[in-house]
Amino acid sequence: MLYSQLVMDHFQNPRNVGKMEDADGIGEVGNAKCGDIMKMYIKVEDGKISDVKFNTFGCGSAIATSSIATEMIKGKTIPEALRLSNQAVVEALGGLPAHKIHCSVLAEEAVKAAVKDYYDRHGISYDEKLFRFCDHEHDENEEDN
Template identity: 50%
Template structure:
């Protein structure tokens, strides 16, 4: 049976995810799902003065999906919208100390859901 090797950082974010749940006064919401593995992510943001003041998530998925979602919120919190839009899959993987090759696609969940949340924020402002 295949056993996945996760870094201590991945295991920490899986066992104790940061920013999980809903936030109050959100003004942006983004979703993303990966049909290959069935994972699905919602990211919620509260933006004030072009900064992501608060961010949270709800995810359905494997340990890597939970860890990458948690790390995405950690990387985006406190950043300007422009800075947050520059977060890449590699940034998330690097911050987690790596992922097994067959789980690297999970980092796409966070990147795309974050971008979708920021787009939703801009749409709500109109």
């Protein structure tokens, strides 16, 4: 099978899926041209992420990584959420096919983008370096033989 049972479970029964009307921060990453966009909404109370929602346009693993990332940051402090790495997302899902690793990168970046938006809205200063996203102009993995 292409995906593990856990990936399929998060894809078919995504956690925290939906929009949030009163979000404190919204992050959107990816682009439709490449075939995946993640939008993450966070609600922050007492420095903790009290609620999180996501919407994703993308493949099965894009939806699954969004879903598990929301579970991994819910209830966590903002610094904890910022430490969420794409490797942690992949591990939590029990692995992803090699050509789907970029989905986990998007999930990490969606969380960071939502936090950045929260900081911006609330006038909280931060280190720009934390939010330097790699751009998503993917290299074509063209086979050349």
